[in-house]
Amino acid sequence: MQNPSTSPPGPPSPPFAARTSISLIYILLLACISIHLYRTPSYTNDSLQYMGNALLMEETDPVKLHRRVYAELDRGMPAPAREHMLGLENGVPAPHSASLRERALDPYRFAECLPWFAIRPLYNLALYLLSRTGLGLLRSSVFLSAASHFLLGVLLFRWLIRYLAPFSALGVAVLSMMSPPLMDLGRQNTSDALASLIAFSALYLIFEKQRLLPGMVLLLASLYFRTDFVVLAGPALLALWLTRKITFWQAGLLSGLALASVFAINHFGGDYGIQMLYYRNFVDAPTAPAEIVVHFSFHEYLAALRHGFTLVSGSFFLPFLLLGTVGTVLRSRLLAVAAIATTYAVLHFVVLPNWDERWFGVFYLAMVLCAASAGRRDAGDSHPLQGKIFA
Numbered sequence: 001m002q003n004p005s006t007s008p009p010g011p012p013s014p015p016f017a018a019r020t021s022i023s024l025i026y027i028l029l030l031a032c033i034s035i036h037l038y039r040t041p042s043y044t045n046d047s048l049q050y051m052g053n054a055l056l057m058e059e060t061d062p063v064k065l066h067r068r069v070y071a072e073l074d075r076g077m078p079a080p081a082r083e084h085m086l087g088l089e090n091g092v093p094a095p096h097s098a099s100l101r102e103r104a105l106d107p108y109r110f111a112e113c114l115p116w117f118a119i120r121p122l123y124n125l126a127l128y129l130l131s132r133t134g135l136g137l138l139r140s141s142v143f144l145s146a147a148s149h150f151l152l153g154v155l156l157f158r159w160l161i162r163y164l165a166p167f168s169a170l171g172v173a174v175l176s177m178m179s180p181p182l183m184d185l186g187r188q189n190t191s192d193a194l195a196s197l198i199a200f201s202a203l204y205l206i207f208e209k210q211r212l213l214p215g216m217v218l219l220l221a222s223l224y225f226r227t228d229f230v231v232l233a234g235p236a237l238l239a240l241w242l243t244r245k246i247t248f249w250q251a252g253l254l255s256g257l258a259l260a261s262v263f264a265i266n267h268f269g270g271d272y273g274i275q276m277l278y279y280r281n282f283v284d285a286p287t288a289p290a291e292i293v294v295h296f297s298f299h300e301y302l303a304a305l306r307h308g309f310t311l312v313s314g315s316f317f318l319p320f321l322l323l324g325t326v327g328t329v330l331r332s333r334l335l336a337v338a339a340i341a342t343t344y345a346v347l348h349f350v351v352l353p354n355w356d357e358r359w360f361g362v363f364y365l366a367m368v369l370c371a372a373s374a375g376r377r378d379a380g381d382s383h384p385l386q387g388k389i390f391a
Helices: 016-039 046-055 062-074 079-085 094-105 107-112 121-135 137-160 166-177 180-187 192-207 212-224 227-242 248-269 274-282 298-313 317-329 335-351 357-373
Strands: none
Touching: 016 137, 016 166, 016 180, 046 062, 046 107, 046 121, 046 137, 062 079, 062 107, 062 137, 079 094, 094 107, 121 137, 121 192, 121 212, 137 166, 137 180, 137 192, 137 357, 166 180, 166 357, 180 192, 180 357, 192 212, 192 227, 192 335, 192 357, 212 227, 212 248, 227 248, 227 335, 274 298, 298 317, 317 335, 317 357, 335 357
């Protein structure tokens, strides 16, 4: 792999004291936002399976595992959220609440659902290790998301300040990190925030710092936090090959390694397959997933796709895409990053035609960066990694 050392010139530097003051103000504001997220999390059903998989590091008895996971719900979880987790909340569709109740009552039914999120091995490991500090599994999951939101904000500011004056970077970064999709990312106690931090850091190292080796290590590592980042790794490797930053054989080898990682994670995690994924997303929450064979037809996929377009139209995807497109028209320096992130969002939606804002944090951040970097036309119009494709 080539490792060019050139980097884009940034905006004229203000006095050191002013720069430092603005950075400290931003860190303080960002910390307040992330602390707020930690104190007001949005608990998800998925976190039960994450906690169960984390506990598998030391406990394999389904009954004991079940008891320890559900004991976490009494450790500071508000009553409405706890009732929802137990399937006791009024207004929840009967099949979904029945599945939650069955899992809350039957340790073996709960164990059948663990493979759904066993395919996030590094997140489960991080959750387990943090819980060993005495924080507990539930609060550890909340902390990981809030802390990842904070670190994403730090990285965003660090990236923005290469193209904008510090005060402008502060304003853009604060507004971005307070936007609903990124607040949602930091509020939900799932793997998404930490996985997005790893993937976004990889893009920063590869396309901004031009440090290909550590960037590629992080990009491949992101698959072990969320396997769907394989559709981010693919476009990134394609862009690097087309711009001659890596050879065809290197791109092929790394692509094969990414795909092999996903297959290995799914195999050893006991994943039930894509039919079960579709069934869970679009049909019903199964009570005993290991005991049923599900079928999801192409016609059902098309119906899900049509409904997915409705969800997309009501999300923040189009406003952020417009923001990034405006930046592209103004000859943004980060066209490669914007193109890769947009391709990731499209491919993710095609494979799983559902929409949840927390899945697309990398896309939202990339659009902000693309628009912001367009304002620095004096910094040069051609990025070393844009090459012929993005000319």
